[in-house]
Amino acid sequence: MRRDVFQAIADPTRREILGLLAQNPQNINAVADRFPTSRVAISKHLKILMECGLVVVQQQGRERICEAQPEKLQEVADWVEQYRQFWNEKLDSLEQYLAKIQNKDADNS
Amino acid sequence: MRRDVFQAIADPTRREILGLLAQNPQNINAVADRFPTSRVAISKHLKILMECGLVVVQQQGRERICEAQPEKLQEVADWVEQYRQFWNEKLDSLEQYLAKIQNKDADNS
DNA sequence: TACATTTGCAACCGATTGGTTACACAAACT
DNA sequence: AGTTTGTGTAACCAATCGGTTGCAAATGTA
Structure with a gap:
């Protein structure tokens, strides 16, 4: 499934997530805690952001630290x-x- | 229905339409002729572009001349x-x- | 007046989107 | 060893999206 940056930033939640991660990298649950929606929903948003290269992930034990990579903008x-x-x-x-x-x-x- | 610029430019066809109209203003059928899809589909795309202010329309007899207004970008x-x-x-x-x-x-x- | 052109609108359709709940599993504490 | 924590995956759901066909209406033109 080819992801497109324009489509990725179309969703306001995803733009907000990118903003959070630009301030400081954090794991998925930490991101999810900032939103009223479920962890799974945020996880899906993050997946989309990763697929188009706006976010990169670094595994750290059982945690996955997400970092903004806004060059793709x-x-x-x-x-x-x-x-x-x-x-x-x-x-x-x-x-x-x-x-x-x-x-x-x-x-x- | 509140339209959002980010959502409007998420669709590649709409970005292309904006490109066409930036080159020169034209009526709806003229735009539709440039795409393999139906007039109605293009008309819907134009409606979205108008609703978020990226395109303005000027009625001229039975024709509706569409013009790009990319300031909203x-x-x-x-x-x-x-x-x-x-x-x-x-x-x-x-x-x-x-x-x-x-x-x-x-x-x- | 009759006909062609330009457009809008309603109804429908399949695919995608953004969301949910339930379950599984490995890593880290106690 | 047992429990908590962080995460992925699957199944499902309602709403939206991008597209279609069919019909109506207004404006030009022969």
Whole structure:
């Protein structure tokens, strides 16, 4: 089952989990304790995050320490970035428009 | 029904639609013609993109011209950006590590 | 007026999603 | 040795998703 970063971060719980793990790595139960849902549900979310490389796990005895690996978010950043120019241009022309009508207003006053 | 930008861009077809509309605005049938799926399916995707503000529509007679409004991607950019420092730090320490073992290697040669 | 085009909406469908409970099992304490 | 702790897996469930077909309605055009 091929996992996709965009799909992984679509769920707000998974985004929150990534936030927690970025602050400090911790085992699965510790993560699950922070949410109202069951351990199994969180475990499934973690599995998805692992499958797309946003989280890595390190076995330590019976515990599995999960760590955030947000480099994979680069793919998302790149995709968004291609629209940056697009919306900056629109904002620029809006600014020019606003500047123009402000000047006009000043002329009329 | 509250739509969320993260959920909207999770689907590859919707990301592609946004790409098409960023190149040039066009009506719903024109978009649908670019995909192997039915018009209704594309129409549903467009509805989701509209509901979260990534696409705006302008009625023109019987046609509805769809236009990309990628400003809403700022929310995604902001979320990703908060992890930038995190992964830059990791890359930095990797670089330092690589530099270190390279020096060691040079010493040994 | 008759016809073609563009679109929305309702009903349906199979697959996926996010969740649950129940059970199993190895690692670590007492 | 017995018990607690951390985790995986299987079976199930309701809701959502991405897709379909069929029909209706409004706007253009011949």
